[in-house]
Amino acid sequence: MTDLLLDPAIRTWVFVPIIATTFLIGIIRHYVYLLLLNKKKVDLQSVKDSHYLTKTRLLRENGRFLPPTSFGMRKSYLSDEEHGYLPQRIEKGPAQQSAFDPSMMTEMLKGNMLNMIPMIVIGGWINFTFSGFVTTKVPFPLTYRFKPMLQRGVDLASLDAAWVSSASWYFLNVFGLRSIYNLVLGGENVADTMMDEQVQGMNNPAGPQDPKQAFKAEWEALQLYFHSFHV
Amino acid sequence: MVDIQDWTEISYEEARSTLRKWREEHARRSEETVEIWEHVLSRYASSLKDELWPVLEQVAISSLDSARYELAIECLMHLNKRFPKSTRVTKLQAMRLEALRDFKNAELLYEKLIKTDESNTFYRKRKIAMLIAQGERHEAIRQLNDYLETFINDPEAWLELSELYLQEADYARAAFCFEELLLANPQNSLYLRRIAEIRYTLGGTENVELARAYYEHAVKCNNSDARALYGVILCCNYLLPKATAQRKKELGATGFKAADRLIAVYEEQPNENPSLKFQIKTIQTLKNIIKNATA
Numbered sequence: 001m002t003d004l005l006l007d008p009a010i011r012t013w014v015f016v017p018i019i020a021t022t023f024l025i026g027i028i029r030h031y032v033y034l035l036l037l038n039k040k041k042v043d044l045q046s047v048k049d050s051h052y053l054t055k056t057r058l059l060r061e062n063g064r065f066l067p068p069t070s071f072g073m074r075k076s077y078l079s080d081e082e083h084g085y086l087p088q089r090i091e092k093g094p095a096q097q098s099a100f101d102p103s104m105m106t107e108m109l110k111g112n113m114l115n116m117i118p119m120i121v122i123g124g125w126i127n128f129t130f131s132g133f134v135t136t137k138v139p140f141p142l143t144y145r146f147k148p149m150l151q152r153g154v155d156l157a158s159l160d161a162a163w164v165s166s167a168s169w170y171f172l173n174v175f176g177l178r179s180i181y182n183l184v185l186g187g188e189n190v191a192d193t194m195m196d197e198q199v200q201g202m203n204n205p206a207g208p209q210d211p212k213q214a215f216k217a218e219w220e221a222l223q224l225y226f227h228s229f230h231v
Numbered sequence: 232m233v234d235i236q237d238w239t240e241i242s243y244e245e246a247r248s249t250l251r252k253w254r255e256e257h258a259r260r261s262e263e264t265v266e267i268w269e270h271v272l273s274r275y276a277s278s279l280k281d282e283l284w285p286v287l288e289q290v291a292i293s294s295l296d297s298a299r300y301e302l303a304i305e306c307l308m309h310l311n312k313r314f315p316k317s318t319r320v321t322k323l324q325a326m327r328l329e330a331l332r333d334f335k336n337a338e339l340l341y342e343k344l345i346k347t348d349e350s351n352t353f354y355r356k357r358k359i360a361m362l363i364a365q366g367e368r369h370e371a372i373r374q375l376n377d378y379l380e381t382f383i384n385d386p387e388a389w390l391e392l393s394e395l396y397l398q399e400a401d402y403a404r405a406a407f408c409f410e411e412l413l414l415a416n417p418q419n420s421l422y423l424r425r426i427a428e429i430r431y432t433l434g435g436t437e438n439v440e441l442a443r444a445y446y447e448h449a450v451k452c453n454n455s456d457a458r459a460l461y462g463v464i465l466c467c468n469y470l471l472p473k474a475t476a477q478r479k480k481e482l483g484a485t486g487f488k489a490a491d492r493l494i495a496v497y498e499e500q501p502n503e504n505p506s507l508k509f510q511i512k513t514i515q516t517l518k519n520i521i522k523n524a525t526a
Contacts, residue, residue, distance in 0.1 A: 044349045044350055047381070047382075048382075048383075055383050055414075058384075063414075066410050070410050229444075231445060
């Protein structure tokens with residue numbers, strides 16, 4: 001299969017502009033997110049919970065440095081059936097849910113909208129503007145199955161599947177530029193976290209249940225721990 | 232020992248990087264910071280650009296620490312002009328009131344700040360610090376306990392609480408605080424040694440046994456810790472009269488090893504020590520006491 005020679009004009013007017021557009025849209029998305037961001041109202045109870053969970057874990061890990069009386073004192077404070085902190089939290093867990101749902105929902109919705117809409121709009125525009133020709137060749141061989149997906153608008157049955165259209169180049173850019181965003185915008189930025197949030201969007205509805213599970217897990221682990229003073 | 236250095240003649244670059252280093256390390260070198268600012272950096276305020284603001288904050292806190300109140304007011308004025316409604320600047324203002332011993336108004340400001348951000352530990356801790364500065368130990372202990380119910384993992388707070396308990400001679404509770412610290416940092420020889428010292432002070436065979444175990448672990452973590460080595464010798468000394476025969480042998484061996492290690496530590500010291508002979512003689516005497524008790 002001889003290599004195709006592409007018109008240099010494609011490089012100048014398609015290849016590079018798509019990179020530039022994707023990059024700039026990402027930066028704009030980051031700043032828009034900052035503008036729309038609500039300051040997170042911190043809940044004292046959840047802060048307290050996370051500290052207690054850490055304390056229980058530390059007690060389990062380093063309990064051998066404490067004499068038996070001290071260890072027993074702390075263990076009963078945390079895990080005692082009637083007065084201990086963990087069982088109380090296990091029971092009270094579900095009550096906290098309802099207050100969270102509205103604010104959490106809007107946050108997720110905002111995040112998703114901000115990420116999805118530009119991607120769809122720009123993707124559609126690119127498909128419309130730059131259609132009918134191949135833009136680039138991916139360096140690894142692809143099977144025949146990828147052709148309809150990656151070669152929109154180019155209906156050549158004999159064309160090697162490695163040649164892709166501009167739409168697929170756009171999507172490649174969206175994923176690939178994440179590390180550049182890290183360099184430019186420094187660390188935590190929205191353009192980077194988009195993909196993780198989409199994946200975790202499924203897990204979020206299960207979130208409110210998690211503290212209760214965490215407490216239960218820690219409580220069980222503490223019950224199972226056998227203490228011996230061994231400095 | 233910190234080398235005394237003349238900070239008035241250093242270059243702009245050096246001054247800037249030194250201050251940045253101290254900012255990152257949270258080093259408390261307040262007088263030197265004020266000196267660097269006054270002699271070097273204040274002339275280059277425009278070259279600092281955006282770094283000017285954290286530097287001003289650092290200088291403000293250092294000047295409060297060195298009782299240079301006019302300089303503090305100056306810095307605060309600049310910061311206030313640039314960041315009019317900032318909680319960070321309000322915090323500095325509250326700290327200034329605290330430094331001037333205007334505790335009532337400072338407390339009002341801190342209360343306001345706590346209301347805006349419930350989970351911020353800094354404001355709460357400064358409120359408690361004010362109580363300690365006024366000498367209200369009991370109230371401070373009560374409030375510190377309340378604070379620790381929520382923020383149970385704060386090592387600074389536990390350290391401060393144990394200090395307060397020690398001042399009240401409540402050794403049992405002070406030991407409790409150090410145990411909390413130990414849970415978070417089990418290999419820290421300082422905590423191990425102090426817990427051992429508190430246990431030794433409490434007295435009684437059980438406590439001194441625990442003290443001995445902690446002292447030995449402290450020695451394991453830090454081989455040349457002279458205080459811990461002395462601690463081991465004293466604990467063995469205490470425990471020997473009432474110990475069983477086999478235990479006596481163990482304790483004697485431990486005591487000897489500690490004493491030998493201690494002599495080695497003293498002899499390794501590079502500095503000229505005028506009383507070296509006497510110190511070694513003392514350790515030899517301790518060793519003999521152990522030998523006689525073991526025999």
